[in-house]
Amino acid sequence: MSLIPPFSPAPATPRTLWRSALRKRLRVRQVKMTASAINRLSYLPGIPRLLRGLKTFPLTRAPFRVTQGYMRIFPSLADAERAIAPFAEGGHQSEANVELHLAANEYPRPSDYPALFYLEPLLTTARRLFDLGGNVGNLFYCYSRYLEFPPGFQWQVFDLPVNMARGRLLAAERQARQLTFADRWSDASGADILLASGCLHYFPRALPAMIAELQPLPRHVLINRTPLTDGAPIATIQDAGRFRVACMLYNRQQLVAAFDQLGYALEAFWSVPEVSLVIPAYPEHSIPAYSGLLFRLVHP
Numbered sequence: 001m002s003l004i005p006p007f008s009p010a011p012a013t014p015r016t017l018w019r020s021a022l023r024k025r026l027r028v029r030q031v032k033m034t035a036s037a038i039n040r041l042s043y044l045p046g047i048p049r050l051l052r053g054l055k056t057f058p059l060t061r062a063p064f065r066v067t068q069g070y071m072r073i074f075p076s077l078a079d080a081e082r083a084i085a086p087f088a089e090g091g092h093q094s095e096a097n098v099e100l101h102l103a104a105n106e107y108p109r110p111s112d113y114p115a116l117f118y119l120e121p122l123l124t125t126a127r128r129l130f131d132l133g134g135n136v137g138n139l140f141y142c143y144s145r146y147l148e149f150p151p152g153f154q155w156q157v158f159d160l161p162v163n164m165a166r167g168r169l170l171a172a173e174r175q176a177r178q179l180t181f182a183d184r185w186s187d188a189s190g191a192d193i194l195l196a197s198g199c200l201h202y203f204p205r206a207l208p209a210m211i212a213e214l215q216p217l218p219r220h221v222l223i224n225r226t227p228l229t230d231g232a233p234i235a236t237i238q239d240a241g242r243f244r245v246a247c248m249l250y251n252r253q254q255l256v257a258a259f260d261q262l263g264y265a266l267e268a269f270w271s272v273p274e275v276s277l278v279i280p281a282y283p284e285h286s287i288p289a290y291s292g293l294l295f296r297l298v299h300p
């Protein structure tokens with residue numbers, strides 16, 4: 001028989017809940033202020049060197065990391081997700097995420113133009129586009145104003161369950177008959193076009209590894225708005241203001257090589273000037289412009 005009574009945490013009272021919410025808010029504010037100060041001061045002579053010293057000197061490394069909080073780099077997406085979990089405010093599934101995407105794509109953004117340009121000729125013979133990370137269908141609503149979909153064409157969104165549930169309601173409200181929602185990733189098998197816009201960096205496995213599971217493989221893969229690095233893959237945090245998410249910076253050459261191994265040829269690539277990712281105190285890992293790429297299956 002154990003002499004130590006089992007640990008039972010004190011029940012949460014309104015007071016303790018309020019205190020913990022306040023602590024969280026203060027921590028988020030402090031992390032934001034630190035990030036903003038680092039970003040502003042980084043332009044001054046001598047500051048990058050000082051930051052390098054703070055990050056690497058054994059005595060300052062740990063306190064500097066604590067001060068930076070979650071706004072730094074992580075070895076894996078899982079590590080970044082763990083660090084941001086208490087501060088994510090719903091992350092991808094927050095209501096704000098849906099509002100943000102519908103508002104952002106009321107009109108095309110600069111990076112939507114290359115996507116529209118490359119999609120138009122593909123659509124003449126396409127029957128199904130699989131929109132991975134398609135949120136509530138924001139790109140369907142935006143692109144359908146500029147593209148002509150052939151008869152019987154289906155734009156199929158796959159996202160997190162909460163976002164797809166919201167998307168189904170919106171589609172019914174807007175009577176969007178060509179917009180449907182997939183049940184699982186494997187539904188992307190045999191799609192004419194796989195669209196991965198603004199989402200490749202949220203998956204713990206690189207997209208080619210996910211595509212390798214599909215049978216038959218999608219004929220075209222259009223990737224847009226993703227932060228690719230020329231260095232080693234790392235994870236970090238994106239702060240969208242009202243919510244926060246972890247993301248992965250995949251290596252561009254490794255990504256292209258993995259698509260090549262699957263039988264895809266790189267048809268086009270473009271820079272996404274309107275989206276960058278600044279990681280405070282890590283200029284070597286920051287991404288000045290996101291990327292877009294189009295792959296075509298040449299060896300099915």
Ligand SMILES: C[S@@+](CC[C@H](N)C(=O)[O-])C[C@H]1O[C@@H](n2cnc3c(N)ncnc32)[C@H](O)[C@@H]1O
Nearest residue numbers: 092101133134135158159160163197198199202
């Ligand atoms: C930045 S939004 C992109 C929305 C849209 N495709 C665009 O380009 O405007 C990223 C989307 O990826 C979705 N996402 C993140 N992790 C996901 C996962 N594990 N499975 C499916 N969707 C995911 C999010 O819910 C969100 O809707």
